[in-house]
Amino acid sequence: MQKILVVDNHPLILEFLAKLLAGEDCQVKTAKNGLEALDVLSQYHPDIIFIDLIMPNIDGQTLCRIIRRKPQFKKTYLVILSAIAVETKVDFISFGADACIAKGPFAKMKKHILDVLSEANVISSKKRSGNVRGIEDLYAREITSELLSIKRHFEVVLKSITEGIMEITDNNRIIFANPAAISLCGISEEELLASDFRELFNGGDRRRIGILLERLKDHSSSLNEGVEAVINDRELEIRVSPVNNGKKGAIVVFIDITERNYWHAHLRQREKMESVGTLAAGMAHDFNNLLMGIKGNTSLLLMEMTSDHPHYKRLRSIEKQVASSASLIKQLLGYARQGRDEVIFMNLNRLIGETSEVMARTRRDITIHMELAADLRNIEADVGQIEQVLLNLLINAGDAMPQGGDLFLKTANVSNLEIQSKVFKVKANAYIMLIVTDTGIGMDKKTRERIFEPFFTTKEMGRGTGLGLASAYGIIKGHGGYIEVESEQGKGTSFRIYLPAK
Ligand SMILES: Nc1ncnc2c1ncn2[C@@H]1O[C@H](COP(=O)(O)OP(=O)(O)OP(=O)(O)O)[C@@H](O)[C@H]1O
Ligand SMILES: [Mg+2]
Structure with a gap:
């Protein structure tokens, strides 16, 4: 006994086929649309499925494709019932159907359905033909052609x-x-x-x-x-x-909105950095003047006394504290100033060599790997400031690897085209790139988003001021460059710096 499913949104067709097939001793189930058909198919395994071509929700063509993808229906015989076979070419083989019957007078359809029924058993050995059955004595209807063309038009709109x-x-x-x-x-x-x-x-x-x-x-x-x-x-x-x-x-x-969100976040971040920068600049200048006053007065007092004076030691310690305050202010100014003091032509590779030596001496548990481009182009920069950037990055990397690890320093020449997609405005034609990578603790997203803010630190009181990266950011920006970070918690961190080549 053949098991059959008939899918058609027209109740008359459903009734007609159900009666006809039941009379041929078949087991018949029906469904009113594609979705219903898929639900029936989740529990029923027919030998033949009759599928109406045009139906609400999932149409006949799509339904065929979905059914064909399911391995359990590979051998199921799919028959398309088409009411538009005369008006449009139905390439039913291309979407996985085995036969197509034009909808026409019931008496005619009956013959073709019975033909299909007997063929379905033997068809696997036969070659399928792309001919639509029952098309001979049907004629094209103008209104159908017009509706089909409107349908196609909407499909194109939705597709585009x-x-x-x-x-x-x-x-x-x-x-x-x-x-x-x-x-x-x-x-x-x-x-x-x-x-x-x-x-x-x-x-x-x-x-x-x-x-x-x-x-x-x-x-x-x-x-x-x-x-x-x-x-x-x-x-x-x-x-x-x-x-x-x-x-x-x-x-x-x-x-x-991935891009849109990205740009919004970037813009917000830039605005924030700029306003904090202005604030920091003002404060740094005032503090610097005050410090200079303290420093001057301390020096004058020290000049007037010998080392056995009871206040000598205290004054020396004030002098030291003023010096470390001044270096803090220098960091803050680095962030806020965004300008360069003494600009010279320099090669970053040399500076990297010198700075990393300090690191190598103080942290023997860290292996430094260098991959410096031999032909690295020069930059026009303030050596003191760039050194400050490098030191900050190396110290941070060291802090992120308390048990030791690997530090990678890489430089390369890059063209403006290679960094076109980055967020900063590419102005120069050629850049040099420095990548500092550590294998340390890394950062989560929340931390990563805030590291360039002044005073943002995750380090305990007295260990970090949160100015290292803020000043690095200001300095690199002041040099017409760009700094970015990539980091994953537990996997390490990579800072990338681009500076215009000269
Ligand atoms: N290489 C790194 N790996 C993991 N986290 C890092 C790394 N570099 C920076 N961070 C995170 O960014 C924060 C800010 O760094 P930043 O250098 O600005 O300040 P800091 O190191 O905390 O203090 P300091 O002013 O002494 O540099 C750090 O507290 C840390 O959480
Ligand atoms: Mg730091």
Whole structure:
């Protein structure tokens, strides 16, 4: 006994086929649309499936493709029922169907259906023909051709839209997805259709989308309300609006806002850094003047006394503290000044050699690996400031590797084209690049986002002031360059600096 499924949205066709096939001693089940068919197929394993071509939600062509992808239906005989076979060419072989019958007078259709029924058993050995059965005495209808051309037009529009668009049913199953939506989700159309929309999302996003859909159903949500969520590593804005045709489904629009968010965050960060910079500059100057006053007066007092004076030691210690305060101020000025004092042509490789030697001597548990470009171009820079940047990076790397580790120092010439996509405005034609990589504790996202802020530190009181990277940032910017960081918790950190080559 052959098992059959008939899928058609037209009740008359369903009834006709069901009766006809039952009379041929077949077991028959029916479904009114593609989605219903897939539900039936999850428990029923027919030998032949008759599929209407044009149906609401998942259409016949798509349904065929979905069924063909499922290994358990590889041998199932798929028969398309087409009401538009005369008006348009139905290339049913291309979407996986075995035969196609034109919808016409029942008496004619009956013959072809019975033919198919007997052929289905032996067809595997026969070559399939692309001919549509029952087309001979049908004639083309103008109105059908026109409607088909309108349908195609809308399909082209939906296909061309860069926003992702989906339609979902009232129980959240996906019945339509345009190419943009499919590519944003990174899942094939066949897998996407009929699946639960909410399952595209994880954790908190899924909950929020679920709530939004519920609100849409009881009309407490305004039209086109949006939420932000992540699919396939992209940040998306998701807008949901009800379908206004008596059904209870929804239309979902996906807008990729990954870039937009990135630029907003970057802009906010830059504005923040600039305003803090102005503040720091003012304070640093005032403090510097005060310090110079203290330093001058201490020196005068010291000049007037010998080392056996009871206040001599105290004054010396004041002098020392003033010196370390001055170096702090220097860091802060480095961040705030964004200018260069004594500019000379220099080669960064030499400075790296000298600075890393200090590190090598003081931290024998750290292995330094150098890969310095022999032909590295010169830069025009303030040696003292660049040295300060290098020292700050090396000290931080050392702090991140309390048990020792590896430190990689790499330099290279890069052209403006290679760094085109970076966030800073590429002005010069040629840059040099320095990469400082450690194998230390690394940083989480929250830390990474704040490291260039002045006074941001994760180190205990008295160990860090949080000015090292802020000053490095200011100095590099003042040199027309750019500094960026890549880091992952537990895996290490890599700082990249670009400076215009001369
Ligand atoms: N190589 C690194 N690995 C891991 N975390 C780092 C690294 N470099 C910087 N950080 C993080 O960035 C923070 C800020 O660094 P920054 O150099 O500005 O200040 P600091 O080192 O804390 O203090 P100081 O003013 O003494 O330099 C550090 O506290 C640390 O959390
Ligand atoms: Mg530091």
